[in-house]
Amino acid sequence: MSRLIRMDASGHSTLAEWTVEEGYDDAVEQFRRQLEEGWIAVRDEGEGRATQLTELPREADLVILRRPIAGG
């Protein structure tokens, strides 16, 4: 089961779950809505690597939405 999660005040919220067979289209809709609201999508690839996404990969295990960062 793949998951789209958002890091928020609750720790993180699961926004969508999908498998290869079902749920992907709903997840894509949710994904696009979050990007329009200013969230940034990242797929962590371990060992110090992560990829920013503009489309939801069907085969991804986990896609994380984060807020923009800024110099403090």
Added chain:
Amino acid sequence: MQHGAVSNAAVLPELASVPWREPTTAATLRRWGRLWTLWTVAWCVPFIAAGVVLVWIEPLAAAVSLACLAHAWIIPELYAHRGASVVHPKGPRNESAEPVAQGLLGDLLSHDARALQQRTGLALERGSFGVWLVGEGGVLLVAPGGRRVHAFCVRVSDRSLPPSDRIAHLLLALRADETGFATVANHAYSGATWRIRRRLRKPGRPALDEARAAARTPAGG
């Protein structure tokens, strides 16, 4: 099979908010390091010289001379304090959500880095510029060789996030685009590792020790 598209060759979107900044590279970091050293020397040498000359001219001015030497010592310490403070815990703790956030952050880290983060509050991450220590509202970068540390102020603006989520935000941005991350972050300090270590709170010092050790060994070594 549909693949995710990498946004603009993996450039951090936040770079759009600082278009005037020169991209941070290993060379610019070395330059910053040299500038900080020169700046510190420029502050300290006049005070040291004044302290020595005063005693030489008038031994009874020893008290004033000591005050000058104290200034020469205190000024670099104040800068180091400023650098160390970027990784001090700050902001609301949001303790009810922290266990959930800690679980996600733990999933992003290796076993050793996870254990270190839980002990010290800082997440260790190797990068091409050196070894990073990621805190809630700032990061330290231990340069290759382990003798110099750069401190950066950088944070996610949402203060409702639990501390581990703030770290995870910075960690993911760093992993996605190290150059962009270092460019967006505000460079707050650069100086000797031993000096900044003294100004870190005790729980954070083992993380700096680990980062310094890692910075002395090549990746995978």
